[in-house]
Amino acid sequence: MKISRRALVSGASVAGPALAWWLERAGWRVEVVERASQLRTGGQNVDVRGAARGVVRAMGLEDRLLAAGTGEAGIRFVDGAGRSLAEFPAGEGDSGGATAEAEVLRGRLAQLLVGACGDGVRWRWGDTIAALDQRPAGRDHEGVEVTFASGDRATYDLVVAADGGRSRTRDLVPGTDARLRPLGVTIAYGxxxxxxxxDRWWRWYVAPGGRNVTLRPDGEGTTRxxxxxxADPDGPAGLRLAxxxxxxxxxxxxxxxxGAGWESERVLAGLAADPELYVEHLAQVRAARWTSGAVALLGDAAWAVTPLAGQGTSLAIAGxxxxxxxxxxxxAAGGTVAEGLVAYERVMRPVVEDVQDLPPGVPRLAYPRSRVAVAAARTALRVAGSRPARRLAGLLPGGDDGPAWEVPDYPALTRPAGGAPT
Known part of the structure; x- marks a missing residue:
């Protein structure tokens, strides 16, 4: 008879619910703890491409994912009068294009993944992990003892921090030595x-002073x-903003x-009225290790590639x-959870590092400061079939197909889904 195992996942955005789904499928009893009091359904456009499309397909969710899409037709660069400089249509199939075929709002994707989980997943809203005590083999109740901020305590066979780039759970995991690598760009979303x-196009306006203004369809009757x-090279203004x-x-x-031009005044007014205005200073997470015994990091908590690199959502789902x-x-081979986590990092780390390795000149080329530099970028974009234009498209978030890899075949996960944990 299979031993029933317990897992705790911190974070209920994308990585956490995706992990909970696969753990439940493998027969685990799963608990997901989330700081928010309920599922957060806001957020901007994200995409699912490459290996992650295969994962979503294996979960039986691909049709629902595509049906929940924003309907974005592609990306259109515009000048100050809104005139098109260049257009790059949405990709087709699993990969390709700055706009993927599977383009969806983060909140809609989270709803989809949470809704797909069954009765084997328990949701603990409005709580966080306060302490971790990892017990070595030979002690009573071997596993990871967790103390929650609410005061509750429980022991799990596996604990995973999937709670974002600013993860507080990560700070409780010894040996990760995580640091933030600022990229010198601040973004306000709303x-x-x-x-x-x-219309259905993602419109992108570049203004002098290293400024970008973008508008995107969301399929909800509003605009993102x-x-x-x-950030100024001689001052921490971007860092202060957060x-x-x-x-x-x-x-x-x-x-x-x-005075930046185009729709900047409209966006400023709209963001001022948006209660869910979100501002972040982009920083990649670089960690020496993603695992410590039976505790692991996943998604942005482990690697946070940032929108400048793209692929973050896809890496979380595939991971x-x-x-x-x-x-x-x-x-199955008679090993331990800890050994499996080491193997997980061995598979994922080279893929993540490939994505984190930004092209030369990023973000400087994507955020030209002088009017001369902006004019040069617009000239390149007008020649849509030229090498400079293709290169600029590659600098966009998700502007290339990302690393060419596939999730390995795991026979233990191919049994029919939906079975109750043993």
Whole structure:
């Protein structure tokens, strides 16, 4: 008879629910702890491409994923008058294009993944992990003893931090030695009311001063907007932004983008009215290790490639299957959870490092500062079939297909889904 094992997953965005689904499929009893009091359904556009499309297909969710898409037709670069400089249509199939075929709002994807989990997954909302005590073999109740912020305690055979790039759970895992690598770009995201000329294209405007303004369709009757700027090389303005309250953030955004041109004034007004305005200073997570015994990091908590590199959502989804597949393979061979986690990192790390290795000139080339540099970028874009234009397209988030790899075949995960944990 198969031993029933317990897993705790921290984070209920994308990586966490995807991992919970695969753990449940493999027969684990799963608990997901999430700081928010309920599922967060907001967020911007994300895509699922490459190996992750195969994972979603294996989960039986591909049709629902495509049906939940934003309907984005592709990316269109515009000038200050809104005139098109160049267009790059959405990709077709599993990969390709700055806009993927499977383009979806983060919140819709989270809903899809959470809804796909069965009764073997328990959701603990409004709580966090406060302490981890990993017990070595030979002690009573071998496993990881977890103390929650609520005061509850429980022991698990596996604990995974999948709670984002600023993960607090990660700080409790010894040996990871995680550090943030700032990329010198700050982005403000939000939702704005639709306008008459909004269409199905992701419109991108580049202004002097290292500023970008973008508008994207969301399939919800509103428009997703972003203001991005390169941080001053001689000052920490971008770093300060994340520490300001809403009024302070808006004030700094106004000082940065007032007079920037195109739809900047509309976006500033829309973000000021958006209660879910989100601002981040882009930073990759670089960790010496993603595992410590029976505890592991997954998704942005482990690697946070950032929107400049793209692929973050896809890596989280693919990484979830790899983690469970390698743990199950190790257990089937008479090994341990810890050995399976080491194998998971061995598979995923080269793929992640390939994505984190940004092309030369990024982000500088994507955020030109002078009017001359902006004019040069627009000239290159107008020659849509030229090498400079193709190169610029490759600098966009998700602008290439990413690393060519597939999730290994895991026989332990091919049994019919939906069975109750033993």
């Amino acid at each position: 939702t704005v009311p639709p306008a008459a000329d909004d 907007a972003a203001l991005a700027f390169a 520490d300001l309250d809403d009024d302070g953030r808006l004030d700094l955004l106004r000082r940065r983008f007032t 979830a299957q790899v983690l469970v597949g390698e743990v199950e393979a190790a257990l």
